[in-house]
Amino acid sequence: MAERTPWSLSGALRGMFAKKTIDGETWEDLEDALIKADFGPNVTEVVVAELRAKVAKYNTTDPKDLQRMLREGIEERLSLLDSTLTLSERPAVVLVVGVNGVGKTTTIGKFAKFLNTYGRSVIVGAADTFRAGAVDQLATWAERAGAQIVKPQMVGQDPASVAFQTVEKAKNEGIEIVIIDTAGRLHTKGGLMDELTKIRRVVEKQAPIAEVLLVLDATTGQNGLAQAEAFIQHAGVTGLVLTKLDGSARGGFVLAVQERTGIPIKLVGQGEGINDLTGFTPHVFAQKLIG
Numbered sequence: 460m461a462e463r464t465p466w467s468l469s470g471a472l473r474g475m476f477a478k479k480t481i482d483g484e485t486w487e488d489l490e491d492a493l494i495k496a497d498f499g500p501n502v503t504e505v506v507v508a509e510l511r512a513k514v515a516k517y518n519t520t521d522p523k524d525l526q527r528m529l530r531e532g533i534e535e536r537l538s539l540l541d542s543t544l545t546l547s548e549r550p551a552v553v554l555v556v557g558v559n560g561v562g563k564t565t566t567i568g569k570f571a572k573f574l575n576t577y578g579r580s581v582i583v584g585a586a587d588t589f590r591a592g593a594v595d596q597l598a599t600w601a602e603r604a605g606a607q608i609v610k611p612q613m614v615g616q617d618p619a620s621v622a623f624q625t626v627e628k629a630k631n632e633g634i635e636i637v638i639i640d641t642a643g644r645l646h647t648k649g650g651l652m653d654e655l656t657k658i659r660r661v662v663e664k665q666a667p668i669a670e671v672l673l674v675l676d677a678t679t680g681q682n683g684l685a686q687a688e689a690f691i692q693h694a695g696v697t698g699l700v701l702t703k704l705d706g707s708a709r710g711g712f713v714l715a716v717q718e719r720t721g722i723p724i725k726l727v728g729q730g731e732g733i734n735d736l737t738g739f740t741p742h743v744f745a746q747k748l749i750g
């Protein structure tokens with residue numbers, strides 16, 4: 460049996476799937492459960508319509524069939540985009556972007572540890588140079604993860620220069636993966652996007668950028684997505700990291716996010732510990748969500 464998780468839908472749907480037969484209330488109950496789990500109105504409508512059609516086609520009244528079809532439908536939907544991280548370049552440069560507070564620093568720490576566990580050497584660049592606290596926090600995570608770090612020499616140093624030095628050190632020392640932390644202040648959006656563009660330009664002179672990962676907090680739902688719109692439009696995002704899925708009762712957000720952005724989810728954070736980060740596998744996710 461799949462492990463139960465807080466974002467699992469099976470709790471809400473258990474009563475429905477345990478019924479003897481699919482009945483008049485089934486579709487309304489299903490719709491309610493999907494909306495509550497933050498699938499968003501569009502995905503909910505499509506998923507319910509598809510299921511109704513399938514149930515009619517296969518002429519079944521067994522809720523267990525409905526559960527299986529729902530799980531398979533979700534898996535198929537999530538498999539439309541490729542969740543594989545492309546880290547084959549040497550060095551492979553990963554830019555991590557997102558609004559402050561979503562879990563960017565924590566994710567970088569976990570990701571560095573994850574890569575380190577698989578024998579990859581990692582260097583982290585602290586290019587959020589205006590917040591001294593952010594640099595210290597990142598340094599603590601880097602140490603725990605067994606990664607090197609390049610820090611700014613002073614508060615407010617040009618973030619692009621920190622990124623440049625990090626990639627340069629990686630090239631000189633043969634370090635395989637570079638992870639660059641970036642600022643996430645929302646109030647100066649224009650300035651921040653220009654800053655990210657400059658970081659990209661400077662880094663790309665030295666090495667191709669393998670991934671630009673946008674970190675999103677799953678507990679903020681559609682709101683968080685609206686806040687991250689500028690990154691999606693301007694930062695060349697190649698993959699999403701969903702954090703705090705452990706604290707969210709809304710696992711359906713995963714589908715809503717994918718539908719709204721068209722960007723694959725590549726990593727998932729499910730806790731504050733250093734090992735609480737996994738890759739994203741549609742099959743495993745759908746199984747945990749639906750049961």
Ligand code: GDP
Binds near residue numbers: 729
């Ligand atoms: P940043 O401002 O984006 O760098 O955010 P931080 O990395 O400092 O994280 C903000 C808070 O979210 C911290 O208290 C983290 O412990 C917490 N956090 C980050 N990722 C997760 C996660 O996957 N699950 C939970 N429960 N908390 C998380």
